[in-house]
Amino acid sequence: MHSRSLRALVLMVVLVGGGLFGGALVRTPFFNNTERLPGAAPLAQNDGTWPELELGNEISGLERPVFITHAGDGSGRIFVVEQEGRIRIIRDGALLETPFLNIPGRVLCCGERGLLSVAFPPDYATTGQLYVYYTDQNNNGATVVSRFSISDDPDRADGTSEEVLLTIDQPFDNHNGGQLAFGPNDGYLYIGTGDGGSGGDPQDRAQTTSDLLGKILRIDVTRTMGELPYAIPPTNPYTQTAGYAPEIWALGLRNPWRFSFDRATGDLYIGDVGQGSIEEISYQPAASTGGENYGWRCKEGSNDFNMSDDCANLQLVDPVVEYPHDVSCSVTGGYVYRGPAFPLMQGVYIYGDYCSGYVWGLRRNSEQNWENILLLETGFFGALSSFGEDEAGNLYIANLANGAIVQVIDTAAPPPATATPTTTATTEPVTAPTTTPTATPDGNPTDTTLLWLPAVVRR
Ligand SMILES: [Ca+2]
Numbered sequence: 317m318h319s320r321s322l323r324a325l326v327l328m329v330v331l332v333g334g335g336l337f338g339g340a341l342v343r344t345p346f347f348n349n350t351e352r353l354p355g356a357a358p359l360a361q362n363d364g365t366w367p368e369l370e371l372g373n374e375i376s377g378l379e380r381p382v383f384i385t386h387a388g389d390g391s392g393r394i395f396v397v398e399q400e401g402r403i404r405i406i407r408d409g410a411l412l413e414t415p416f417l418n419i420p421g422r423v424l425c426c427g428e429r430g431l432l433s434v435a436f437p438p439d440y441a442t443t444g445q446l447y448v449y450y451t452d453q454n455n456n457g458a459t460v461v462s463r464f465s466i467s468d469d470p471d472r473a474d475g476t477s478e479e480v481l482l483t484i485d486q487p488f489d490n491h492n493g494g495q496l497a498f499g500p501n502d503g504y505l506y507i508g509t510g511d512g513g514s515g516g517d518p519q520d521r522a523q524t525t526s527d528l529l530g531k532i533l534r535i536d537v538t539r540t541m542g543e544l545p546y547a548i549p550p551t552n553p554y555t556q557t558a559g560y561a562p563e564i565w566a567l568g569l570r571n572p573w574r575f576s577f578d579r580a581t582g583d584l585y586i587g588d589v590g591q592g593s594i595e596e597i598s599y600q601p602a603a604s605t606g607g608e609n610y611g612w613r614c615k616e617g618s619n620d621f622n623m624s625d626d627c628a629n630l631q632l633v634d635p636v637v638e639y640p641h642d643v644s645c646s647v648t649g650g651y652v653y654r655g656p657a658f659p660l661m662q663g664v665y666i667y668g669d670y671c672s673g674y675v676w677g678l679r680r681n682s683e684q685n686w687e688n689i690l691l692l693e694t695g696f697f698g699a700l701s702s703f704g705e706d707e708a709g710n711l712y713i714a715n716l717a718n719g720a721i722v723q724v725i726d727t728a729a730p731p732p733a734t735a736t737p738t739t740t741a742t743t744e745p746v747t748a749p750t751t752t753p754t755a756t757p758d759g760n761p762t763d764t765t766l767l768w769l770p771a772v773v774r775r
Pocket residue numbers: 568588596598610611612615616617633634635
């Protein structure tokens with residue numbers, strides 16, 4: 317990590333990577349940034365209530381891993397997305413030789429492009445259907461969200477089963493978003509799109525309400541709607557608002573490379589990659605009915621960025637934590653830990669930065685104020701591409717550069733034999749989910765009259 321060649325590699329990745337990985341890499345100690353950035357959470361000192369994170373077991377042999385997840389089917393398998401177009405399975409700690417999905421011929425890689433994530437719906441065990449997000453090799457780098465089905469072999473998806481649900485044209489090669497996740501409380505598919513790229517969102521996509529770029533979208537993949545291969549949830553915020561794409565759940569995002577739901581509460585945490593100055597984590601409570609505007613390009617973090625057009629009249633939601641580019645340069649959103657092993661990690665949102673490899677913890681104290689702390693320096697310089705959970709809730713980090721995924725462990729934890737994971741310092745969520753957790757999305761989309769037509773292809 318101290319070699320000149322690695323630093324040169326990191327710098328090259330940063331420069332070549334563009335927006336997602338954009339900005340200069342300057343390693344400085346993390347500092348309390350509240351003096352510089354209004355709205356930033358104070359940096360906590362470890363008073364013994366925080367975990368002491370270290371890297372645990374490593375599984376190597378992957379090529380450009382960019383995402384880690386599980387199928388929720390009781391199999392215990394870990395699924396790792398390889399950027400060039402493969403999904404690999406790790407079972408019982410061993411990487412299977414044969415890919416689960418193998419579609420590099422359809423995927424344009426790399427930089428910020430490629431096969432970027434996979435999501436397994438709550439009913440995967442019965443439907444055998446999964447969803448992927450990738451850059452189309454044959455369509456000028458458009459973003460594609462597709463459904464695949466399992467083959468007769470549970471360790472192999474059927475590569476011929478692809479059904480394209482959504483195609484979104486990309487005006488530039490960077491800021492392609494890339495996250496898919498099913499809402500734990502509503503069963504809908506959430507899709508994070510970038511602002512389309514270049515720098516400073518020159519086409520103002522993130523604030524353009526008819527545009528799918530720079531948004532988090534929410535669709536119902538269990539139904540169709542007219543000629544659409546998906547349906548618009550009737551409870552989406554803008555189904556009745558002229559000029560808004562009805563798929564929009566939230567807007568004003570620059571490049572939400574990774575977002576996740578707290579599996580226990582349904583709260584949403586969004587790591588939105590900044591332009592040249594500020595990286596941020598935005599937060600949406602589970603009780604939200606959608607429609608939040610997270611500010612870009614009017615704001616970068618909590619700072620004004622480009623307040624032209626209608627910015628002054630918009631209700632913008634500032635991040636709950638942010639850090640400037642003299643700390644690091646490209647946030648990688650993580651997960652609220654709900655795993656079985658480490659009591660002090662319970663309820664802590666653990667996230668990091670692609671450039672520096674730093675890992676932080678974020679939580680609320682008993683007064684519901686946010687606290688943030690630096691927990692680990694992984695040494696994954698220009699390589700901390702993603703976090704991920706297995707089915708039990710164990711937490712992992714992907715290293716894009718060396719092809720490994722590594723478990724995150726707490727060395728302050730009591731021995732496993734005496735650990736009592738249900739006894740934690742976690743506070744109750746501020747807002748409980750208002751919907752009954754279910755595998756079936758709510759409502760009937762045929763009841764909804766849309767004022768603005770959705771479309772499979774936005775060109
Ligand atoms: Ca923002």
